Amino acid sequence: MSRMLRKSPYYTAEHEAFRDVIARFVAKEIEPFANEWDEAGEFPRALYKKASEIGLLQLNFPEEFGGVPADRFYMIVAAQELARAGSGGIIASLLSHTIGSPPIAKLGSPELKRKVLSSILAGEKISALAITEPNAGSDVANIKTTARREGNEYVVRGEKTFITSGMRADYYTVAVRTGEPGLGGISLLMIERNTPGFSRTPLKKMGWWASDTATLHFDDCHVPAENLIGREGAGFMAIMLNFNDERLSMAASSTGFARVAYEEALAYAKLRETFGKPIIKHQVVRHKLVDMAQRISATQALLERTAWALDQGESPVAELCMLKNQATQTLAFCASEAVQIFGGAGFMRGSKVERIYREVKVNAIGGGTEEIMKDLAARQMGM
Numbered sequence: 073m074s075r076m077l078r079k080s081p082y083y084t085a086e087h088e089a090f091r092d093v094i095a096r097f098v099a100k101e102i103e104p105f106a107n108e109w110d111e112a113g114e115f116p117r118a119l120y121k122k123a124s125e126i127g128l129l130q131l132n133f134p135e136e137f138g139g140v141p142a143d144r145f146y147m148i149v150a151a152q153e154l155a156r157a158g159s160g161g162i163i164a165s166l167l168s169h170t171i172g173s174p175p176i177a178k179l180g181s182p183e184l185k186r187k188v189l190s191s192i193l194a195g196e197k198i199s200a201l202a203i204t205e206p207n208a209g210s211d212v213a214n215i216k217t218t219a220r221r222e223g224n225e226y227v228v229r230g231e232k233t234f235i236t237s238g239m240r241a242d243y244y245t246v247a248v249r250t251g252e253p254g255l256g257g258i259s260l261l262m263i264e265r266n267t268p269g270f271s272r273t274p275l276k277k278m279g280w281w282a283s284d285t286a287t288l289h290f291d292d293c294h295v296p297a298e299n300l301i302g303r304e305g306a307g308f309m310a311i312m313l314n315f316n317d318e319r320l321s322m323a324a325s326s327t328g329f330a331r332v333a334y335e336e337a338l339a340y341a342k343l344r345e346t347f348g349k350p351i352i353k354h355q356v357v358r359h360k361l362v363d364m365a366q367r368i369s370a371t372q373a374l375l376e377r378t379a380w381a382l383d384q385g386e387s388p389v390a391e392l393c394m395l396k397n398q399a400t401q402t403l404a405f406c407a408s409e410a411v412q413i414f415g416g417a418g419f420m421r422g423s424k425v426e427r428i429y430r431e432v433k434v435n436a437i438g439g440g441t442e443e444i445m446k447d448l449a450a451r452q453m454g455m
Contacts, residue, residue: 082145082376090146094153097126106159107422109282115162123166124195133177137189144379148324155328158424160431161280168237171318172199172245175260175310179302188243200241202232202288210444213255219248228293238286239272247307255308260301269293279431318439319392323399326435327371329428330403333410334364336425340414360409367402374398390452393445400435407432
C-alpha cells in the first residue's frame with residue numbers, strides 16, 4: 073500500500089530522492105535505537121547535527137541562515153518517513169524547531185535572526201515553543217505569563233507547561249502578556265536557556281517518552297527588549313500563522329504512524345498461526361486490515377489536497393481542522409486494530425505497535441484538541 077500511495081501528481085523526482093535520503097537516515101540512525109531511547113527517556117543530542125547534515129532541519133527556512141526552500145510535500149515526506157521508526161517522541165523533539173523557530177524567521181528582527189537561526193538549522197542549538205500554561209492551552213487569550221517593560225528589558229513572570237524540548241532547548245519562543253487582557257495583549261519573546269530566574273521541571277508522560285517535556289518557570293527573568301519577536305501586541309497572529317503548518321505536520325505524522333501500524337500488523341498476520349493457518353487467512357483479520365488501509369488512503373488523499381491548497385496560497389482553515397481530526401482518528405483506529413491483531417505480543421513493550429498505541433492520544437490533544445478543531449471548523453463553515 074505504501075508504494076501505491078507514493079504514486080501521486082504531488083511528488084516530483086526531487087521529492088522521491090529526498091524520501092530515499094530520509095529513509096536511509098531513519099534506518100541507520102533512529103530505528104535501531106528507538107526502543108532504547110524510549111526507555112531512557114531521551115535521545116543523543118548528536119542526532120540534531122546528523123539530521124542537519126542530510127538537510128532535514130533546514131526545510132522551508134531562509135537560505136541566508138542555511139535554510140532550504142521547500143514546498144509542504146517535502147515536510148509530508150519527512151514526517152512520514154520518520155514515522156517508520158515508530159517513535160513519535162523522537163520526531164517531536166528532533167523537529168521542535170519547526171514550531172519554535174518559524175515566528176523568528178518570519179517576524180524577528182534581522183539581528184535576532186542572525187543570532188539564533190543559523191545555529192538551530194545547523195543542529196548546534198535547539199529551539200522550543202512555549203505557549204501552553206497550566207490554565208491556558210487552546211484558550212490562548214487566557215495566557216497569564218506577563219512581560220513588563222522596564223527600560224531596555226522585559227521582566228517575565230509566570231509558567232508554561234507541556235513544552236516539547238522543554239528541558240534541553242537553548243532558545244524558547246514564549247507567548248507573554250505585554251498588554252491588556254485578551255488576544256490583543258499577547259506578544260512573543262525569545263528567551264535563552266541560561267537566563268537568570270528561568271528554571272525547568274521535567275514531566276513524565278503516557279507516551280513520547282523519548283521526548284523531553286517540561287514545565288517552565290519564569291521568576292522575574294530579565295530579557296533584552298531586542299528579543300521581542302515582531303511588534304508588541306501582535307503575538308496572537310504569529311501563533312495562528314504557526315498553527316496551520318503545525319496541524320498539517322501532525323496530520324502527516326499521524327497518517328505515517330497509522331501506515332506503520334498497518335504494515336506491522338500485515339506482516340505479523342502473515343507469520344502468526346492459529347488453528348493451523350496464518351491468521352491473515354481468517355476473514356475477520358483480513359477485514360481489519362482492509363479497514364485500516366481504506367482509512368489511511370482516504371486520509372492521505374485529504375492530506376495531500378490540503379497541502380497543495382496551502383502551497384497555492386490558500387488558507388483552508390476548516391479543511392485543516394478536519395484533516396487533523398481525520399488523521400488522528402485514523403491513527404487511533406489503526407493503532408488499536410494493530411494491537412488487536414498482535415494480541416498479547418502487542419501489549420508487550422518494545423514493539424512499534426505498542427509504542428504507537430501508547431502515543432495515540434497526544435495527537436488528538438496537541439496543536440489544538442479534537443473538540444477545538446471541530447468548533448473552529450464549524451465557525452469557518454458559517455455554522
